[in-house]
Amino acid sequence: MLKNNRSFAKMFTAYGLAAFGDYFDFMAVSILLGFIWKADAMTIALVPLTFAVPSILFSQLAGILADRWNKRNLMIATDLIRAMITILLIFAPNAWVLLGLIAIRSTARVFHYPAQQAMTRSVVSPEQLLQATSLNGAVFQLSKVLGPLLGASVAAAFSPATCMAVNAVCYILSAMLLLRIPVREGRTAAAESGATLSLRAAWRDGWHILLSSRALQVSLLFCLIGLAGIQMIDAQITVLLRDIAPDQPQLVGWLVTAIGLGGLASVAWLRRFQQLSAYGWLLGGGVMLIGIMFAAAGMFEPGFPLWLLLGASFVGGIGTGFTSIGMTYILQQETPPDAIGRVSGIFDSLSSVIFVIAPLTGGVLIGLWGASSTFLYVGLFVGGIGLIGLFMQRLLWRSDRTAKQTTSMTA
Structure with missing residues (x-):
């Protein structure tokens, strides 16, 4: 049973601490820049870039190193580096130093992510992968809901520096938990065999694995489409609400909470299964539901019951x-264990490109069409792609492995 897997339990707790600290800290940075230093809009707009650009630049290198270095030690090192940089954030004298430190800390996170993905596969049996990814998804959703809420409250009651100090402690505790995992759990097959490819050869091999797997290719495409839809208009939700509910600014928080609760509900449902065989239901269905959310928001008008928008x-x-959760599970399931770091790094870098391009595209579209029309059109497009995934899943996800499986979920 997964609950008896001590190595995963320590990894899970460490991940939860780090994820909570990240969102706790994010609110402190926002309050410090926006309300205390009163930074201009362009400076604040650079904050997302400090998270995305390091991932674009270094994720694929990080994936290669995760497949050849001791994953446990790499995760510990990045946690300690992030703790030290977070402490330095407390003493940042101005916005530019703050942004530079955040970019360095984001670079450390880039090297943590593929190592965590690869180590999860090494400490968790294939029969427990879905439960493991679901649990990680649950703690991520909780952190996304509770972290900003508590972070904003603590920053307002005390100071942003207090939030940063809490985050630094979370990183240190995460590293201490990982230290209790046996070193052998983080060893790589390449290190044990003594056979390592050059960086260029390892990079080519990672892309070859991705491009030779139909299941990975199609899953990555659907996941990126869903992510692009979210990023394209997620940042513009305040513009939409300003038009359709100008006297209810608290609605932003309610919507974020409703989305977080929906994420937790999906986790609770997926935990009922040991394995998933119908990738189209998971990713096609997920993308379709994301499209429904945005299309419904685009059709919402003043006077409509709020519960429709919250629903x-x-x-x-x-x-x-x-x-x-589906993309993480498929990546773990369809990628050879000794290449999970590299494929995770590729996925992380491509996702970060979406994080940069999609919001700018969304801003342009809203300038052309208006908020409601943009939400409606983007929602219909994303939802339509999801429907294609549902109805054509046997063709799209056909592979040597999945072609033999039914289109149902096996408990």
């Missing part, structure tokens, strides 16, 4: 849960 957000949250 659509809950449904969209289920879709985001299916998509994120």
Whole structure:
């Protein structure tokens, strides 16, 4: 049973601490820049880039190193580096130093992610992978809901520096938990055999594995489409609400909470299964639900019951849960264990490109069509792609492994 897997339990707790600290800290940075230093809009707009650009630049290198270095030691090192940089954030004298430190810390996170993905596969049996990814998804959703809420409260009651100090402690505790995992759990097959490819050869091999797997290719495409839809108009939700509910600014928080609860509901449902065989239901269905959420928001008008919008957000949250957990599970299941770091790094770098391009595209579209029309059109497009995934899943996800499986989920 997964609950008896001590190595995973320590990894899971460490991941939860780090994820909570990240969102706790994010609110502190936002409050410090926006309300205390009163930074201009362009400076604040650079904050997302400090998270995305390091991933674009270094994720694929990080994936290669995760497949050849001791994954446990790499995760510990990155946690300690992030703790030290977070402490330095407390003493940042201005916005530019703050942004530079955040970019360095984000670079350390880039090297942590593929190592965690690869180590999860090494400490968890194939029969427990779905439960493991579901649990990680649950703690991520909880962190996304509770972290900003508590972080904003603590920053307002005390100071942003207090939030940063809490995050630094979370990183240190995460590293201490990982230290209790046996070193052998983090060893790689390449290190044990003494056979290592050059960086260039390892990079080519990672892309070859991805491009030779139909299941990985199609899953990555659907996941990126869903992510692009979210990023394209997620940042513009305040613009939409300003038009359709100008006297209810608290609705932003309610929608975020509804999406988070939907994500938790998807996790609770997926935990009932030991394995998933119908990738189309998972990713096609998830992308379709995300599209429904945005299309419903685009059709919402003043006077409509708010529970309709909140219900659509809950449904969209289920879709985001299916998509994120499904992609992680498929990546773990369809990738050779000794290449999970490299393929995870490729996925992380491509996702970060979406994080940069999609919001800019969304801003342009809203300038052309208006908020409601953009939400409606993007929702219909994303939802339509999801429907294609549902109805054509046997063709799209056909592979040597999945062609033999039924289109049902096996408990």
